[in-house]
Amino acid sequence: MTKIPQSSSRGWQRPNIYDVARRAGVSHMTVSRVLNEHPHIRETTRNRVLQVIEEMSYTPSSIARALATRRARxxxxxxxxxxxxxxxxxxxxxxxxxxxxxxxxxxxxxxxxxxxxxxxxxxxxxxxxxxxxxxxxxxxxxxxxxxxxxxxxxxxxxxxxxxxxxxxxxxDQREGARLAVQHLIRLGHRTIAHLAGPMDWFDARERTQGWRECLAEAGLSEGPFIIGDWTSDFGFEFGRSFDLGETTAVFAANDQIALGVIHGLHGRGVRVPEDVNVIGFDDLSDARHFLPPLTTVRQDxxxxxxxxxxxxxxxxxxxxxxxxxxxxxxxxxxxxxxxxxxx
The missing domain is CATH 3.40.50.2300 (Response regulator)
Structure with missing residues (x-):
């Protein structure tokens, strides 16, 4: 029976860091140090390892790096x-x-x-x-x-x-809310509603706190405050049915809520921004295409x-x-x- 050589039975395989180490006569850790340009390597050793790397067309993979550094990257x-x-x-x-x-x-x-x-x-x-x-x-x-x-x-x-x-x-979610509410206050609004996200969410709590802080600093009473979810449906229900009273501006906890608000208000003949201002949070890629284009807070x-x-x-x-x-x-x-x- 003819014995098939090991290399023939498995075909060509990409060389790994241990293959390089064996051919160069060094440890795999030495190969790793050469690859990572470690300063404390003899020049003759470095050159020998680099020559073997070139001969074997070795390319470090994430797995090889993991074996050498004990990290999976x-x-x-x-x-x-x-x-x-x-x-x-x-x-x-x-x-x-x-x-x-x-x-x-x-x-x-x-x-x-x-x-x-x-x-x-x-x-x-x-x-x-x-x-x-x-x-x-x-x-x-x-x-x-x-x-x-x-x-x-x-x-x-x-x-x-x-x-x-x-x-x-x-x-900084609180600062983002402050930017939104300060903008509305500068425009002359005195009764500003806030449609908040779920209070189990850190971002919703921080945005609510920013809204409250700005109103307090301006000497204004809190406008309507309603906790919902993050959906346009939540905003739509508010827009189509809520008695606005003295409210002239709505700070929505995200752009999707703001979209629903604008839709709901439109259905009952309330104009944005002529009758009520609406501001969102996030700057969705489509926010500039809302009708009207949405003022919002951008997160990078x-x-x-x-x-x-x-x-x-x-x-x-x-x-x-x-x-x-x-x-x-x-x-x-x-x-x-x-x-x-x-x-």
Whole structure:
């Protein structure tokens, strides 16, 4: 019987870091140090390793790097409320930023109505060999469950409020609300309603607090305050049926609510902005195409993703002291707000 050579039976395979190390007569750690341009390598050794790399057409892969550095170069991301604009855009921005520096991302989504999935999500991600955990958890109930987990991994949470347990980054939601309400006050509005998101959401609470602070600082009483969900349907019901009374402006907790408000008001003959001003939050890509184009608060999700990644890498490299950083929002003025009509 003729014995088939091992190389023939398996065909060509991409060389790995151990193949390079064997041919160069060095350890795989030495190859790793050469690849990472470590300064304390003999020049003769460096040249020999580089020559073998060229001969073998070796390209470092994420797996090879993981074997050499004991890191997977993979970040686990838990996404709470993934269908909502904020969590969805935050994840996409983080994924882009991670890819640009050679990190892969594994994600686990938690549905809006089942925060208990946090436990199974953490387990699934940890078993994939991640280097760090990033949690996009806008709800307090989700973070309460996370506090019960002991992963031992560097963890960063994306939310506007600081937290003594973890690194945190976020967009300054309270400042965004202040920008919106201050804009309405400058236009002469004195009774400003707020349609808020669910109070279990950190962002909804911070936006509500910003609304209250601005009114108090201006010596104004709080206008109508209604807690709902994040949907256009919630805004529509308000717009079509709520007795506005003295209300001349509505601060909606997001652009989708604002869209519903405008639709509901239109159906009963109330004009925006001539009769009632409407301002949103998020600056959806379609907000400039609302009728009228929507004044809103823009969140820079790309900057948030980059900042979150910086904090994740710092944590992986040993920065264990919890930190908190925030991105500043921007007021975008369009045609849904105007100076209050006299009389």
């Amino acid at each position: 993979r970040i686990g991301v838990l996404i709470d409320g993934p269908v909502q604009n904020g969590p969805n855009n935050t994840f996409r921005a983080l994924e882009v930023a991670a890819r640009e520096v050679g990190y892969a991302v594994s994600a686990f989504s938690i549905s809006d109505d089942d925060a208990s999935q946090m436990d199974s999500g953490v387990i699934e991600l940890v078993t994939q060999g991640i280097d760090a955990l990033c949690v996009i958890a806008p709800r307090e109930s989700s973070l309460d469950l996370l506090r019960q987990q002991m992963t031992g991994l560097p963890t960063i949470v994306i939310k506007a409020e600081a937290d003594a347990a973890w690194h945190t980054v976020g967009v 999700f790309a900057a948030l993703g980059e900042l979150a990644l910086q904090q994740i890498i710092a944590a992986i490299e040993g920065d264990t002291e919890p930190s908190h950083d925030m991105i500043q929002p921007q007021l975008i003025v369009r045609e849904s707000t105007t100076t209050v009509a006299p009389g």
